Amino acid sequence: MWSIDRAYIDGAFVPVQGSERLEIANPATEQTIGTVTLANREDAKRAIAAANRAQPVLAASTKAQRIEMLRQLEAAVLARTDQIRDATIEEYGGPLARAQWVSNYASQCFATTAQALRDYAFERRLGEATVVMEPVGVAGLIAPWNAAAGSICSKLASAVAAGCASVIKPSELGPLQAQVVTEALHDAGLPAGVFNVLLGRGNDVGDEISTSPDIAKISFTGSTQTGKLIARAGVDTMKRVSLALSGKSATVVLDDADLAAVLPMALNAAFMNNGQACVAGTRLLVPHVHMAEAIEHLQAAVAAMRVGDPRDPATAIGPLASKAQFERVQHFIRRGLAQGAMLVAGGEGRPNGLGRGWFVQPTVFAGVHNHMDIARQEIFGPVLSAIGYGDDDEAIAIANDSAYGLQAYVFSSQPERALRVASQLRAGTVLVNRIVPELSAPFGGVKQSGIGREFGVFGMEAFLEPKTIAAANNFA
Ligand code: NAD
Numbered sequence: 108m109w110s111i112d113r114a115y116i117d118g119a120f121v122p123v124q125g126s127e128r129l130e131i132a133n134p135a136t137e138q139t140i141g142t143v144t145l146a147n148r149e150d151a152k153r154a155i156a157a158a159n160r161a162q163p164v165l166a167a168s169t170k171a172q173r174i175e176m177l178r179q180l181e182a183a184v185l186a187r188t189d190q191i192r193d194a195t196i197e198e199y200g201g202p203l204a205r206a207q208w209v210s211n212y213a214s215q216c217f218a219t220t221a222q223a224l225r226d227y228a229f230e231r232r233l234g235e236a237t238v239v240m241e242p243v244g245v246a247g248l249i250a251p252w253n254a255a256a257g258s259i260c261s262k263l264a265s266a267v268a269a270g271c272a273s274v275i276k277p278s279e280l281g282p283l284q285a286q287v288v289t290e291a292l293h294d295a296g297l298p299a300g301v302f303n304v305l306l307g308r309g310n311d312v313g314d315e316i317s318t319s320p321d322i323a324k325i326s327f328t329g330s331t332q333t334g335k336l337i338a339r340a341g342v343d344t345m346k347r348v349s350l351a352l353s354g355k356s357a358t359v360v361l362d363d364a365d366l367a368a369v370l371p372m373a374l375n376a377a378f379m380n381n382g383q384a385c386v387a388g389t390r391l392l393v394p395h396v397h398m399a400e401a402i403e404h405l406q407a408a409v410a411a412m413r414v415g416d417p418r419d420p421a422t423a424i425g426p427l428a429s430k431a432q433f434e435r436v437q438h439f440i441r442r443g444l445a446q447g448a449m450l451v452a453g454g455e456g457r458p459n460g461l462g463r464g465w466f467v468q469p470t471v472f473a474g475v476h477n478h479m480d481i482a483r484q485e486i487f488g489p490v491l492s493a494i495g496y497g498d499d500d501e502a503i504a505i506a507n508d509s510a511y512g513l514q515a516y517v518f519s520s521q522p523e524r525a526l527r528v529a530s531q532l533r534a535g536t537v538l539v540n541r542i543v544p545e546l547s548a549p550f551g552g553v554k555q556s557g558i559g560r561e562f563g564v565f566g567m568e569a570f571l572e573p574k575t576i577a578a579a580n581n582f583a
Contacts, residue, residue: 109141111282111306114150115289117157118299124149125307131282134200134426135417135464143282146305151274151315154303158245158272159321161300166242166270170229174221176267176297181217183295184260187287188214191256194283199252200417200425200465205380212546213256213288216562219547220264223564229571236577242270243347243572244323247316249309249337251329252281252428253383253487256288258328261561263292263302269570271324275304276313278329280428282306309333320344324570327351328385330485331511331555338558349559349569351385351551353485354513357506358388359528361499361519366397369518369540370404374491376516376542378412378469381424382489383432385556386514388542390475390482392502395495398473402451402493405471409452412469415461424489426465433465436488440470443481448492449474477505485511499528507533512553516542535560 109131113120125147130139168176184191191210195201201209229240246266250258255277266273277285289304305312316322317340324347327337334350341348358373360366376388393401417425427433440455453470467488475482475492482492496502506515515534519525522539529537535552536544544550549565551557559569 109283109286111141111286112144114146114154114303114305115293116150116154116303116305120293123147123305127308129279131198133197134428137463137465140197141283143279143306145279146307146312148311148315150305151307151312154274154305155245155316155319155321157300157303158274161272161298162245164298165267165272165301168270170224173268173270174224176295176301177217177221177224177264179295179297180260180264180267180292181214181221184217184288184291185214186294187291190287191284191291194287195256196417196425198281198283199383199428201380202417202422202425203420206417209254209257213260215546216257216261217264219563220268220567223547223567224268227564227567236575239574239576240568240571241574243570244271245321246271246273246324246326246570247322248273248275249313249316249325249327249329250275250277252278253380254328254385255281255284259285259288261566262326262328265561265566266326266570267301268567271570272300273302274316274322275302276316277304277306279306279308313337314340317341317346318344323347325349326561326569334557347572349551349561350557351559351561352513352555352557353511354385354387354552354556355390355483355485355509355511356386356388356514356516356534357390357392357509357532358516359392359502359506359518359532360394360397360401361502361517361521361524361528362394362397363520363524364518365520366401366404370401371408372542373516373518374405374408377491378424378489379542381427383428383487388514388516389486389491390477390506390509391491391493392496392505393493395497398493398495402473405491405493406452409469409471414458414466414469424469427467427488428465430465432488433467436467436486436490439481439484439486439488439490443472443475443479443490443492446479446481447474448472448479448481451493477508483509499524503528503531510555513556514538
């Protein structure tokens with residue numbers, strides 16, 4: 108049984124002052140596997156103070172020293188990759204391949220950030236001025252449960268590269284991942300206070316971070332709803348705010364694409380992480396003329412998907428993270444039916460043979476109109492909506508007719524045509540004939556999917572602020 112009752116403050120694991128306890132359950136079995144005692148505002152204040160004490164030294168560190176810190180963090184997290192993977196599987200049922208990818212990414216992001224830092228010019232001349240990129244100050248890093256390790260490590264990498272000490276608040280719904288990652292980060296041996304980690308409620312610890320005058324910057328990943336609360340809470344102290352938010356991504360299959368080759372990838376884009384991914388491509392745009400054939404491919408592919416024990420390498424889809432997630436998905440499946448969408452795979456309830464655990468049936472709707480709730484709202488489960496279109500312009504218009512704009516996917520056999528469509532899609536990232544991201548390139552959303560970018564040089568710049576120094580030529 109896990110018992111997590113410490114926060115990481117000023118370089119040490121210390122008992123939290125908060126007293127609220129939550130049970131941690133394995134979503135594949137619904138069995139309790141431990142408890143977590145949440146930190147409170149007093150703990151957050153201590154963590155913020157520790158980060159502020161560390162800030163001047165970190166801000167004054169050289170590029171070489173920061174690269175060395177990133178190298179130490181990379182090595183420490185790499186050494187715990189398997190533990191991070193196992194915690195991801197145990198805590199929210201991430202299937203093995205995805206959990207492995209996420210835990211590899213947790214160490215890789217330190218390496219990609221170190222590379223960006225190596226090549227970065229902190230000082231440049233513009234006209235008669237020298238412009239210096241300075242650390243913005245102490246940062247609050249607030250992470251979701253569905254990408255805990257990756258989100259924590261990627262934000263921390265950018266903050267350290269820029270010279271910002273941080274207070275990290277992982278989701279209270281991801282305590283195992285947070286604990287294992289924090290133990291790894293501690294092993295890196297960074298100076299005390301450079302980063303501090305505490306698990307607490309959003310409206311308590313999260314709010315303390317968002318409103319504290321001693322936090323200069325918030326880097327948040329989570330839902331659009333919470334992002335707005337944080338942006339509002341931060342404005343009184345004029346915080347710099349980066350928000351990586353929800354999505355409802357479109358996958359555009361052009362009429363020249365080889366359906367047999369691309370639809371498995373499109374399904375993967377929709378159902379990755381059991382459908383609990385911000386970048387899930389949950390609106391599948393298929394030409395009307397190919398829709399019947401596409402449905403047959405999708406039905407066959409879904410029928411071949413194994414739902415079950417997330418530790419089994421043969422499993423494609425594990426359980427959803429919680430009962431709340433399970434019920435949310437059931438609600439949307441009922442909503443799709445009520446609004447007239449055609450169920451072509453899956454449906455309500457658990458898959459046959461799985462009586463326990465928050466397992467849902469991978470579900471595909473066809474005949475979906477883009478105005479239906481299942482096409483407009485983020486479901487956060489393995490539910491795909493196939494939407495028909497006439498020509499490329501209509502596909503672009505449907506893809507762009509969304510409140511969100513995080514990621515989009517285009518599949519085609521003609522590179523120039525695919526790139527023409529990609530250039531017209533309103534999304535922070537467009538992946539063409541692939542679903543694997545480029546980790547050195549900026550990642551973030553347009554519209555309701557967020558403000559600002561993460562990863563690589565753009566991620567680091569989100570923690571920097573330019574200062575202009577223009578001196579007269581003569582001091583006489
Ligand atoms: P959430 O918004 O419920 O919570 C995210 C974090 O915010 C948690 O740590 C939570 O405790 C904290 N929080 C909640 N209320 C707060 C408040 N008032 N002040 C400060 N902090 C507060 O999101 P979630 O359910 O953990 O994650 C799923 C959502 O995150 C989905 O919408 C998904 O699309 C999105 N997401 C986006 C990205 C991206 O990069 N764009 C990546 C992963 C997840």
